[in-house]
Amino acid sequence: MAKRLPLIAGNWKMNNNHLEAIALVQKLAFGLNDKDYDNAEVVVLPPFTDLRSVQTLVDGDRLKIGYGAQDVSAHDKGAYTGEISGSMLAKLDCSYVLAGHSERREYHNEDDALVNAKVKAAYRHGIVPILCVGEGLEVRKAGRQVEHVLAQLDGALKEVTAEQAERIVVAYEPVWAIGTGEVATPEDAQEVCSAIRVRLAELYSPEVAGAVRVLYGGSVKGDNAPGIMAKEDVDGALVGGACLKADEFVKVIRFGGE
Numbered sequence: 001m002a003k004r005l006p007l008i009a010g011n012w013k014m015n016n017n018h019l020e021a022i023a024l025v026q027k028l029a030f031g032l033n034d035k036d037y038d039n040a041e042v043v044v045l046p047p048f049t050d051l052r053s054v055q056t057l058v059d060g061d062r063l064k065i066g067y068g069a070q071d072v073s074a075h076d077k078g079a080y081t082g083e084i085s086g087s088m089l090a091k092l093d094c095s096y097v098l099a100g101h102s103e104r105r106e107y108h109n110e111d112d113a114l115v116n117a118k119v120k121a122a123y124r125h126g127i128v129p130i131l132c133v134g135e136g137l138e139v140r141k142a143g144r145q146v147e148h149v150l151a152q153l154d155g156a157l158k159e160v161t162a163e164q165a166e167r168i169v170v171a172y173e174p175v176w177a178i179g180t181g182e183v184a185t186p187e188d189a190q191e192v193c194s195a196i197r198v199r200l201a202e203l204y205s206p207e208v209a210g211a212v213r214v215l216y217g218g219s220v221k222g223d224n225a226p227g228i229m230a231k232e233d234v235d236g237a238l239v240g241g242a243c244l245k246a247d248e249f250v251k252v253i254r255f256g257g258e
């Protein structure tokens, strides 16, 4: 099967107000050319408060940059103070939403059941989930990373149909590599991304497994992206710190060279 179109997604986390968001997306767009967009799908994931500004800029300037959110409520509407529903994100033309990012699993006690509910909520509103899975350092040291990640995958995909799963994006983000500069080796990334793809074939079919894009995330930078992206079962990157600097993010997007 031809390799899937790579997806390079920048997770801004809690950075950039709506004015800084406009400046960063404009600088990113200025740094990219048509060949870049042919070689990879480019997506930014700003804080909620920036989404309307990003939508206006992308629409107004007809930018080829996609965008999405970093979280979504498991509920569609109602008395859920502080939450943002999938229908609200869909109205802002969000294409993607993160589900199960390790920082939400850790700081907001999000378990597999809640991640599964958020994945289903995203699908209800026509938004593609970027499902984040990954092990901590202790699990890695015990050599149980594949087992841990597959348990997260299974938990997040309960009641998700094959038609839905075919569109999902899975991001393998070893927690010990996030924000640490300790990037996984290409071999580490391939081992787990390949296991994710095998599991998807078992849960659904080889066709579904072949369609799903599996990303790597965790200290991805312009200099380490090419080695990781060269791996057969790695279809892109979920980038944190490096996406906050337009020129560095462009280097990641150009992982395959000019």
Ligand SMILES: O=C[C@H](O)COP(=O)(O)O
Pocket (backbone or CB within 6 Å): 011, 173, 177, 178, 179, 180, 181, 217, 218, 219, 220, 238, 239, 240, 241, 242
């Ligand atoms: O969502 C992005 C990941 O948490 C990776 O962040 P990082 O590139 O700063 O390590």
